[in-house]
Amino acid sequence: MFRRTLLATSAAIGLGLAFGAPVAAAGMDKVKACFVYVGPIGDGGWTFQHDQGRLAAVEKFGDKLETMYQESVPEGADAERVLTQMALSGCNIIFTTSFGYMDPTNTVAAKFPNVKFEHATGYKREHANVSTYDARFYEGRAVIGTIAGSMTKSNKIGYIGSFPIPEVIQGINSYFIHARKVNPAVELSVVWAYTWFDPAKEADAAKALIEQGVDVIAAHTDSTAPLAEAQKAGNVIGFGQASDMAAYKPSPRVASIIDNWGPYYIERIGALLDGTYEQKATWAGIPGGEVLIGEITEAVPADVKAAAEKIRDDIAAGTYHPFTGPLKKQDGSDWLKDGEVADDGTLAGMMFFVEGIKADIPK
């Protein structure tokens, strides 16, 4: 699957360099790039950041790039229709920006071999024109987990999970591991929302956590609703998710994980323009600048802030991996030996919690 080398090569993304040996394909004078969004651009989180990435590409390429997008596309039969219509209307490259578009992306890609498809956070590349790209959000979770473990007064921290899939479980594990590291008494509660974007459900999930005595909430959903609930509750803090969510600074939003898709979009569209485009699987993170940590506010004590920034900087420098042994699985069995780091294959299929998490992954 993914190779560690991707981490290193991803450093080049920011420079807009193309990867691999150039293929024979000729460059293009003008590219039409299309984006499928799972929520509205105004979600202030996940979709907003993808659209920021689109706008960054527009700014970079100017007249050479035309973009189109559609928001709030359900992850089912409708997605297939939207993708087909986009391909028919002349899109050269289509970015499908949610996990649930995985099957529709591959189905439609089979019918349009000349159109490039880029699927975010998935793992299926059934055709030569399908590439996947993802970000190591769990690296960001290590940073905010450190803050959560240090800042909680009730020793109860919470996590709003979207779906029980590996990408989300990586984040929960990383968040918990790093909270436990700085606070051995910390307990984690997980609530599954079963949605990417539904402010009402997200708010309910946050309320449920707050009622359990949780005073630090992290979310893997797309809206600002959990932060709004934290603000209402008063003594609860949280984090910007996917986007900076700066409106909730300095508290309850004490830090944030920012998805920075612009460099990737610029790189891929650029490759299409100059004829060096190739199929690939990208999984970059903090070192490549695809995952950023937003400002850690003054609500966080200086020593905690320093500890969090050290983790961020160590990950960026490649000297620290968030999943470094000794680590055990939830059932008490051994996972990683002392000093051993998790391989990408295990992470990409991660369907287990680490030791100490009391919650269950719905089966």
Place this chain on the structure above:
Amino acid sequence: MIRLEKRPTPSRFWVGATPVIAVILTMIAGGIMFAALGKNPFEAIRIIFWDPLFDPNLSSYSRPQLLVKAGPLILIAIGLSLGFRAGIWNIGAEGQYIIGAICGAAVGLAFYPAAGWYIFPLMVVAGALGGIVWAMIPALLRTFFNTSEILVSLLLVYVAQALLASMALGALRNPQGGGFPGSRNLAQYPAASNPELFAGTGIHWGVIVAFVAVIAAYVMLQRHILGFNIKLTGQAPRAAKFSGVSPMALVLICMGTSGALAGLAGLFEVAGPSGKISIDFASGYGFTAIIVAFLGRLNPIGILLAGLLMALTYIGGELAQFMLGLPKASIQAFQGMLLFFLLALDLLSNYRPRLAKREAA
């Protein structure tokens, strides 16, 4: 002052003309909205109404998609219209649609991965039965306890949605789905799939059944005693009683039929275009079908046309969203305008506007 005067009988001219005028008014009002959003209104209207049907690049794909989208709407609306004519208000078709899909999919998945010609027919039966059972709850409660079928059927939608989520997460979840909720893809399981029957037409079994339902409903309402009884009960319940129509039997028949058709629509959708049971499988067809039924004036042919028109605004609306970068909410507002103008103009069918002289109070 304008005064409204009730017509002795609905105006034939206005019954035919209002849909056309409503569409024109929607284009004007919608165009103003699109212009206010900074888009070319003429282009937007062309993309919504013209491109899905006639654009050389898109129409070969979007024309069949019209049938895919309209099929379930028409099927459900036909069932609803029978009850609506008799004054039996099944508002919960969405729930019956969901239960039909769950039952049908469950039967199909139980056979996985066996092959056999009998699997799909069994699923069809299970889908219809599921819809009937779900519709019988409000029907029996009404006949025996005189509860409101409007409330009971509506609230059962939420029960059905909760059941759907639990099925997607539990009993019907794909064991090879990598943790993501949702069942196996029935469209990729040949014995249980509801495929496109003629390549490039979009016609699947659900579309065929929808057309059959239109014809059957038309014939029944025109020629059959049941159709007469339904119409009579709606227009004059007491007269119907005197002529020997059993109101109880009529409730059971109308609710059962609409439940069965909604269940079938759910089954055809889950085995075809949607492919699987997932948390967001229910896309509101059951509610939209209520609008389609009224838009079609509870007339089978009208429902057929109304279903196609609704489908056109969906498909064209999607195109307009990404081709012009229009927000989704503006398309929903546009669809809302269409319904608003249609229902508002309906007034003209039943009333005559008169310029009245000011009278002393």
